[in-house]
Amino acid sequence: MVGQRFLEAFAERGGHAPAWHITALAEEPRPAYDRVHLTSWFSGTSADELSMWEPEFGEKHGIDLRLGDPAEAIDRPSRTVRTRSGEVLPYDALVLATGSYPFVPPVPGHDAPGCFVYRTIEDLEAIRAAADHARVGAVVGGGLLGLEAAGALRAMGLETHVVEFAPRLMALQVDDGGGAVLREKIQELGVTVHTGAGTQTVETAADGTVTGMVLSNGATVDTDLVVFSAGVRPRDQLARDAGLPVGERGGITVDAACRTEDPAIWAIGECALAVDGRVYGLVAPGYAMAEAVAGQLTSQKGEFTGADLSTKLKLLGVDVASFGDAHGATPDSLEVLYANSREGVYKKLVIGADGALLGGVLVGDTDSYDLLRPLALSGAPLTAPPEQLVLPASIGAAPGPIALPDEAVVCSCHNVTKGAIRSAVADTGCADVPAVKKCTRAGTGCGSCVKLLTTLVNDELASQGVELSRGLCAHFDLTRAEIYEIVRVKGITTFARLIDEHGTPETGSEGCEICKPVVGSVLASLSPALGDGVSGHILDGEQAALQDTNDHFLANLQRNGSYSVVPRIPGGEVTPDGLITIGEIARDFGLYTKITGGQRIDMFGASVDQLPLIWRRLVDAGFESGHAYGKSLRTVKSCVGQTWCRYGVQDSVALAIELELRYRGLRAPHKLKSAVSGCARECAEAQSKDFGVIATSSGWNLYVGGNGGMTPRHADLLLTDADYDTLLRTIDRFLMFYIRTADRLERTAPWIERMEGGLDHLRAVIVDDSLGICADLDDLMGRHVTSYEDEWRATLDDPARLARFVSFVNAPGTPDPTIRFVPEREQIRPADTFVAGATLEVRSLV
Numbered sequence: 001m002v003g004q005r006f007l008e009a010f011a012e013r014g015g016h017a018p019a020w021h022i023t024a025l026a027e028e029p030r031p032a033y034d035r036v037h038l039t040s041w042f043s044g045t046s047a048d049e050l051s052m053w054e055p056e057f058g059e060k061h062g063i064d065l066r067l068g069d070p071a072e073a074i075d076r077p078s079r080t081v082r083t084r085s086g087e088v089l090p091y092d093a094l095v096l097a098t099g100s101y102p103f104v105p106p107v108p109g110h111d112a113p114g115c116f117v118y119r120t121i122e123d124l125e126a127i128r129a130a131a132d133h134a135r136v137g138a139v140v141g142g143g144l145l146g147l148e149a150a151g152a153l154r155a156m157g158l159e160t161h162v163v164e165f166a167p168r169l170m171a172l173q174v175d176d177g178g179g180a181v182l183r184e185k186i187q188e189l190g191v192t193v194h195t196g197a198g199t200q201t202v203e204t205a206a207d208g209t210v211t212g213m214v215l216s217n218g219a220t221v222d223t224d225l226v227v228f229s230a231g232v233r234p235r236d237q238l239a240r241d242a243g244l245p246v247g248e249r250g251g252i253t254v255d256a257a258c259r260t261e262d263p264a265i266w267a268i269g270e271c272a273l274a275v276d277g278r279v280y281g282l283v284a285p286g287y288a289m290a291e292a293v294a295g296q297l298t299s300q301k302g303e304f305t306g307a308d309l310s311t312k313l314k315l316l317g318v319d320v321a322s323f324g325d326a327h328g329a330t331p332d333s334l335e336v337l338y339a340n341s342r343e344g345v346y347k348k349l350v351i352g353a354d355g356a357l358l359g360g361v362l363v364g365d366t367d368s369y370d371l372l373r374p375l376a377l378s379g380a381p382l383t384a385p386p387e388q389l390v391l392p393a394s395i396g397a398a399p400g401p402i403a404l405p406d407e408a409v410v411c412s413c414h415n416v417t418k419g420a421i422r423s424a425v426a427d428t429g430c431a432d433v434p435a436v437k438k439c440t441r442a443g444t445g446c447g448s449c450v451k452l453l454t455t456l457v458n459d460e461l462a463s464q465g466v467e468l469s470r471g472l473c474a475h476f477d478l479t480r481a482e483i484y485e486i487v488r489v490k491g492i493t494t495f496a497r498l499i500d501e502h503g504t505p506e507t508g509s510e511g512c513e514i515c516k517p518v519v520g521s522v523l524a525s526l527s528p529a530l531g532d533g534v535s536g537h538i539l540d541g542e543q544a545a546l547q548d549t550n551d552h553f554l555a556n557l558q559r560n561g562s563y564s565v566v567p568r569i570p571g572g573e574v575t576p577d578g579l580i581t582i583g584e585i586a587r588d589f590g591l592y593t594k595i596t597g598g599q600r601i602d603m604f605g606a607s608v609d610q611l612p613l614i615w616r617r618l619v620d621a622g623f624e625s626g627h628a629y630g631k632s633l634r635t636v637k638s639c640v641g642q643t644w645c646r647y648g649v650q651d652s653v654a655l656a657i658e659l660e661l662r663y664r665g666l667r668a669p670h671k672l673k674s675a676v677s678g679c680a681r682e683c684a685e686a687q688s689k690d691f692g693v694i695a696t697s698s699g700w701n702l703y704v705g706g707n708g709g710m711t712p713r714h715a716d717l718l719l720t721d722a723d724y725d726t727l728l729r730t731i732d733r734f735l736m737f738y739i740r741t742a743d744r745l746e747r748t749a750p751w752i753e754r755m756e757g758g759l760d761h762l763r764a765v766i767v768d769d770s771l772g773i774c775a776d777l778d779d780l781m782g783r784h785v786t787s788y789e790d791e792w793r794a795t796l797d798d799p800a801r802l803a804r805f806v807s808f809v810n811a812p813g814t815p816d817p818t819i820r821f822v823p824e825r826e827q828i829r830p831a832d833t834f835v836a837g838a839t840l841e842v843r844s845l846v
Contacts, residue, residue, distance in 0.1 A: 002269030002286035003097035004032035004052045007063060009294035017062025023089055024063055025081070027070035028120060036283055036445070039148045041124050042155060049510065050121070074242035076262055093264055093297055096239060096252060097290075100232035100270035100281065105140070109202030114210030115226045118149045127227065131156045134225040138162075138213055140199050141229035142169040147315040149227045150191055154316065157807065159817050160191045161221050163213070165198040165230075173311055173322040177339060178361040181346040185318045185364065188344075188830070190561040190818030194219065202226055234271045234279055247273040256303040258293045266293045276306050283445055284308060284413040291415075308377060308412035312369045312448040318344075319366040321448075324359025324376035325350050333358055338390040347390040355381045357389075370452030374408035374418065410452055413445025418456060425460040433457050434474065434504075472744060473514040475503050480669065481741040484522050493527075495519050518669075518744050520551075521631055525667035525739055526780075527787075550629035553805065554791055555611055560830035562819050563611060564604045565591070566628035567618050568664060571638045571656035571676075572599025581621040585614055592827045598635035598673065600626055605828055607816055608807050615792040624790035627665060631745075633672045636660040637685070641678030641695070650695030652678035659693075662728075663735065665788050669742040672735070673708075687715045690748040691731055696720070700727045704734055704762070707749035716752065716759045719767070732781040733766035733774055740777075 007024060016022070026032075031053030041050065058065050066083065073082040074094065081089050102117035104110050114134075116127050127149075131137065137153035139146050142164025154160045162169070168179025169186070183193050198216040205211050213221045234250040244260050245253040251273030258266050258274075268289035273279055280286065285307030295302025310323035328335055332353040339346050345364035349372070352358045357376045362369055368389060375382070382389075404410075406419030424430045424439045433454050437443045443450045471477040476499070478486070483498070492498050498519060499511060511519070550556050555563035567582070574582075582601050586593045592604040606614055618624075628634060638656035642648030656676040666672070675684040676693045686692025692703045692715055699721040706715030719730055742751045755761055764770040766777070795801045807816040820831040 001032055001035055001052065001283055002099070002290050003095075005287045006095055006097060006268060006290035006294055007057075007061070009291045010297065011061040011063075013294050013298040013300060015294065015298045016060075020062070022061070022063045024065045025069060025071050025083060025089075026065065026067050028122075029068045030121070031065060031067065033121065035119075037447075038118075038121070038124065039152055041121060042128065042152045045510075047121050071238060074238060074265075076242055076265070079264060091264070093266070095293055096260075096265065096267040096271055097269050098235040098238060098271045101235050102228060103231045103233050104228045105199055105230055107199050107201055109204050109210070110228070112202055112204045112210050112226075113208055114204075114224055115202060115228065118145055118227050118229050124152075127152070127225075128156065130225050131158055134158055136161070136221075136223040137225040137227065138221050138223040139227045139229055141231065142166070142193070142195065143172065143229065143231065144170065144311065144313065144315070146227075146229035147186070149229050150186075151316040153225070153227070154189065154191055157816075158225065161194065161223065162186075162191060163194045163197060163199055163215060163221070165196070165216075167196045169193065169195065170315075170320065173326065174320065174361050174363060175327060175348065177337065177348065178320075178322075178346045178363040181339070181341065181344055181363045182315075182318060182320060184341070185344045186316050188560060189316050189318075190816070191316065192818070194221070232270065232281060234273070236271055239265075239267065239271075247277075247279070249279075251279040256305055257296050258289050258304055259296070266296070268293055274304060274306070278306075280307060280309075282307075282309060282311070284415075287413055287445065288415055308373075308409065310373050310377075310412055312366055312373075319362070319364060321362040321366040321369040321373075322360070323369065323373040324357070326359045326361050328359075330358050336386045336390055349386050349390060351382075351386050357382055357386070370449060370455075371404070373412075374404050374410055374452070377412075378405050378408040380405050380408075404456075410456065411440070411442035411445065411449045413449075414441040416440045416442035421453065421456050422460050425457055426464065430457075431461070431466065471504075472518060473512055475499060475511050475515050477504055478502060480518055480522070480744045483519065484526070484740050487519075487522050488526055493523065495523070514744065521667045521669065525784075553608060553611060554625060554629055554795065555606070556629050558604060558830065560819055560821075561816065562605045562607060562830070564602050564628070565606055565611065565614050565618070566596075566600055566602050566626040567623035568626040568660070569600045569623075570660040571636060571653045573653055573657060578621060578623065581617065581623075585617050589614060590821075590828065592829065596635075597637075599637050600628075600635060602628075605819075605821060605830075607819055608805050609815070612796060612802055612805050616796055619790070619793050619796060624664075625792045627791075630667065631670055632665060632667050633660065633663045633674070635673060636663075637673075637675040637689075639676075639678050639683040641676075645678060647681055648678035648695070649697050650678055650700065652676040652684065652693075652695060655693065655700075656684075659731070662785055663731075665791070666735065666739070666784055668735070668739050670745055670747045672748070688712060689715065691715070691734060693727065699723050702727060702730060705749045705752040705759070707747055713749045718759065718763060729778070730766060733777045734762070736777040736780050737762070737766055737773075740780075 030047060031051060033047065033050040033052055037050065069083045069085045071081045072084050079091050081091060081094065102119050104117065114130060117123055135158065137158040138161040139150045140163050142162050146162060150160050150162050168176060169182050170179065174182060187193055194215060197219065199213055200216050201214040202210060203212040203214065210224050210226055212223055213226065236246050236250055236252045239252040240246055244262060247253060252260055252267040252271055254260055254267050254272050254274065256275045258268050258272060260267055269286035270279060270281055272289060288307050289304045292302035292304040312321035328350045330352060334351045336349045336351060347362050349360040350358040356379055357372065359376050360372055372389065404418050406417060408418045410416055410418050410421060420440055421436060421442060424436045428439055430436045430439050436457050443453045470479050472480055472483065476483060486492065486502055487498065495511060495516065553563060555565055558564055586603050589606060589610055591606060594602045596602050636656040636659045638652045639645065641652030642650055643653060659674060672690045674691050675686040675689045677684040677686045678695045680694060682694060686694050687703050688706045688708045690706060692706060694701045701717060702719040702722060703715035704718050707713040738748055738751060752758060752762060766774065821828040822831045
């Protein structure tokens with residue numbers, strides 16, 4: 001990556017043909033590729049998609065790229081390089097970007113056939129091939145790359161262990177408090193963590209295959225696959241052999257210009273020992289070195305005196321970030337801490353004696369990283385109390401408006417400041433984020449600054465009076481509502497066709513975690529209207545690849561890797577036989593049972609392979625999916641109504657059952673909740689639901705746009721004393737208009753609040769038909785009602801769909817040993833979880 005960045009920076013500064021003849025020698029069989037996102041290869045990203053080498057780049061700039069033919073010797077007196085193939089190449093300037101190699105502890109058995117490193121695409125191919133025949137994998141090293149490797153093994157279905165010699169994970173990036181939270185969250189995901197222990201021996205069988213590991217603390221780990229990720233070492237042997245000075249612990253010694261002792265030779269990236277005595281193992285410092293040397297060789301200024309070591313990433317689904325002086329090494333610095341072990345959140349800010357933010361550690365919640373990191377690097381005093389920056393908004397301390405100075409570095413990979421971004425918009429005419437990326441290279445490295453970059457670009461455009469795009473993401477310059485209309489009108493049935501015809505061309509055809517679930521939801525909600533032969537089942541064809549985690553298995557994933565099963569119980573009404581069936585299933589499968597607030601029964605603790613067995617017994621007893629896993633209707637809660645209650649004036653149970661059966665399986669931008677109360681005493685709490693109905697002596701009152709949870713909102717009264725047909729027709733139109741026009745993950749409450757004209761406009765559209773679309777809304781709902789099928793039953797009837805429900809793809813029927821429980825109150829709960837409150841420790845300047 002660093003070598004590729006040098007070639008780009010060199011070409012940008014005029015260092016190309018005919019002034020220069022450039023030869024790039026590469027050891028690997030492929031051009032430079034993105035090692036930062038290497039783990040995405042396991043989830044389907046191809047080697048071509050990871051490539052950083054544009055096909056026309058070499059020809060355009062006169063670069064002769066030699067793959068699989070590395071330099072083997074340097075003859076400094078004659079200024080020549082001999083390659084592995086024996087060719088001798090002369091040079092006027094030689095740039096060494098040989099990187100590093102993985103360190104493998106020289107323990108007995110380290111070279112057994114089941115041992116691997118995690119460095120190249122070829123390494124990953126070998127690991128995946130071995131994982132097909134393995135049950136347990138162990139990673140030696142609990143740093144950034146080690147945890148990524150552990151995540152890859154876990155995703156491939158292996159029981160996974162991480163062995164770290166240091167007393168905590170990610171010892172260089174996080175402190176003891178952050179390490180403790182990180183460890184807890186990773187163990188909740190089913191990965192066993194061993195800290196404070198080194199690897200003494202890799203044990204092997206008679207045929208040489210790996211059978212286990214012995215640790216320095218005496219513990220043993222039964223494993224048949226080992227990945228070493230215990231750090232890297234500079235690849236400086238080429239320089240050593242040429243007589244160039246190297247550091248005591250490795251690294252080619254260079255000055256501020258990244259020049260070695262030989263004035264014609266430079267070294268950049270992980271092979272170089274910088275002027276500050278450090279070997280940098282991150283991409284941002286390597287890029288800075290590359291640009292410094294490119295400047296030197298094109299008669300421009302260029303120096304490297306140090307770099308930002310901030311990191312932000314997601315490891316096994318856990319957000320982790322550190323920036324600046326994360327460990328508080330600055331004299332007289334103070335700390336502000338917030339820790340919530342119940343939520344798995346840890347935040348620490350290091351504050352200087354002058355009130356400036358020096359650094360911090362964030363685990364579990366890194367939303368503020370984009371703001372905090374450039375603030376720390378700028379050295380500017382905080383304009384808000386530091387406590388305000390760590391406390392969550394839910395307890396009354398949301399961060400206030402804090403302005404970044406123009407000199408604040410937003411993109412550390414390419415050293416791009418806020419001022420440069422503003423200038424790209426104001427002076428260069430960049431009109432969107434992709435244009436700013438192309439102009440400044442901000443956001444094209446590790447990608448952690450893209451959120452802040454987007455905010456800055458949009459703010460600058462808004463200040464110039466430019467109307468901002470409301471596009472869903474970088475892949476679609478369309479809103480969710482516009483995507484819905486395009487799919488409906490054109491009859492589009494696949495994501496591939498949609499992005500090909502209506503996507504943003506320069507972003508490719510893969511989509512992202514934002515647009516894929518949105519399009520999947522739209523396709524599922526519209527499938528009855530898209531014509532014959534179009535399956536609406538979310539596990540069919542391309543649909544399966546677009547869904548969120550829960551939809552992949554038609555069940556809710558829980559904190560220890562098990563799943564919950566929630567059958568539909570319309571209106572909360574269930575027969576004694578139905579209750580007995582649920583009880584027998586929970587008993588036979590050892591599940592935890594709980595009555596929910598929505599009048600259903602949750603069953604927790606099922607493994608993936610148990611799900612179809614449980615569904616079969618439920619379906620045979622007349623139950624169906626409660627869609628607790630999907631963005632769809634959850635429940636229609638009810639009181640007992642006039643049938644039993646002396647205050648009831650209408651049959652609320654019957655209506656609740658009818659509404660739940662009518663709207664079951666209706667895919668929407670967000671989950672939907674409803675309730676029906678049989679009188680004004682409101683025992684079903686209908687006014688806190690997305691749509692709620694309250695009986696009157698003359699009919700039904702309809703309320704819409706209510707919301708519970710963290711931001712409670714009473715619903716608005718839309719209809720009064722409505723008859724049955726009017727009520728049903730209006731709810732139909734309300735739901736279809738919401739599905740048709742709401743934004744991604746937008747609930748009905750903010751949808752109505754955002755709507756121009758609010759409730760009055762909504763009433764005009766769905767009651768008075770002011771837009772002339774009610775017939776269309778009625779037709780769409782009619783198609784949904786007539787085409788509904790239970791997703792559990794449909795899955796049970798299809799062997800192809802059932803094939804995905806195994807804990808290990810290479811060992812069907814084998815239970816997942818990482819899912820463990822302990823007894824509690826005569827039931828079970830996940831093992832290794834802790835119930836604790838939130839603690840706040842503030843060591844403030846006052």
